[in-house]
Amino acid sequence: MKKDFLLNKWSLFIQQILPATCVYCRSGHSSNFLLCETCLSTLELAPAHCRQCNRPLSALSDDICGYCLNHQTYVDKLVCPFRYAGGIEHLIKALKFHKKAYIAHNLAELFLHHITEQQLSPTPSCIVPVPIHWRRRLSRGFNQTEQLCSALANMLAIDSLSLVKRQHHRPPQSLLSGKVRHTNVVNNFRYHSSHVPEHVAIVDDVVTTGSTVNEIARVLKAAGVLQVDVWAMCMTSPNTLDRK
Numbered sequence: 001m002k003k004d005f006l007l008n009k010w011s012l013f014i015q016q017i018l019p020a021t022c023v024y025c026r027s028g029h030s031s032n033f034l035l036c037e038t039c040l041s042t043l044e045l046a047p048a049h050c051r052q053c054n055r056p057l058s059a060l061s062d063d064i065c066g067y068c069l070n071h072q073t074y075v076d077k078l079v080c081p082f083r084y085a086g087g088i089e090h091l092i093k094a095l096k097f098h099k100k101a102y103i104a105h106n107l108a109e110l111f112l113h114h115i116t117e118q119q120l121s122p123t124p125s126c127i128v129p130v131p132i133h134w135r136r137r138l139s140r141g142f143n144q145t146e147q148l149c150s151a152l153a154n155m156l157a158i159d160s161l162s163l164v165k166r167q168h169h170r171p172p173q174s175l176l177s178g179k180v181r182h183t184n185v186v187n188n189f190r191y192h193s194s195h196v197p198e199h200v201a202i203v204d205d206v207v208t209t210g211s212t213v214n215e216i217a218r219v220l221k222a223a224g225v226l227q228v229d230v231w232a233m234c235m236t237s238p239n240t241l242d243r244k
């Protein structure tokens with residue numbers, strides 16, 4: 001554990017002192033991020049979406065979609081700056097497969113850079129990573145969402161707490177169609193702390209239908225949490241799942 005910590009500190013230090021090469025297009029640059037100025041300026045922002053679940057809105061004047069009007073949802077506010085594409089997709093995959101904390105740190109900086117203070121206000125007292133099952137952690141050795149959550153917590157000087165645990169080892173949501181995603185996550189999380197904060201934000205890397213974060217929000221509210229927001233780095237379109 002200590003070795004990993006020192007290696008990550010060392011990677012962060014090297015990243016800061018060496019001439020930078022964009023991790024996406026490989027050109028040299030002088031931005032403070034892992035992406036060059038051109039890749040940063042062409043990042044795709046998330047399109048207008050429901051404030052609770054990420055589904056597209058039928059009218060621009062709405063801020064809540066037809067699905068959330070007709071179903072019980074537990075997320076109070078979804079904050080999500082980017083579409084899952086280009087440089088952001090590259091960084092998220094790099095974090096997942098190369099397991100470097102400095103990538104999580106850079107993603108967290110990008111998130112905060114693109115989010116206005118109003119969107120994070122009022123700031124929750126703690127943030128909670130989407131958990132992975134211990135068997136998946138054993139095989140992968142890393143939960144990228146925990147890394148992202150911990151980087152955000154450090155920057156905002158708030159706590160990152162693992163308040164929920166994943167109970168069953170089920171297939172990843174990314175392999176499932178839209179309809180099955182909901183049943184795959186139901187009753188798969190349990191509250192795992194004696195501490196119950198009033199206001200929490202769940203941190204995730206990519207949201208699609210929002211089924212996972214909605215189920216975690218349900219468990220948090222059942223435990224007594226009053227407000228549950230979601231901070232997701234980016235979104236994919238739920239519409240693409242209907243064709244699976």
Ligand SMILES: [Zn+2]
Nearest residue numbers: 022025036039
């Ligand atoms: Zn670039």
Ligand SMILES: [Zn+2]
Nearest residue numbers: 050053065068
């Ligand atoms: Zn919705």
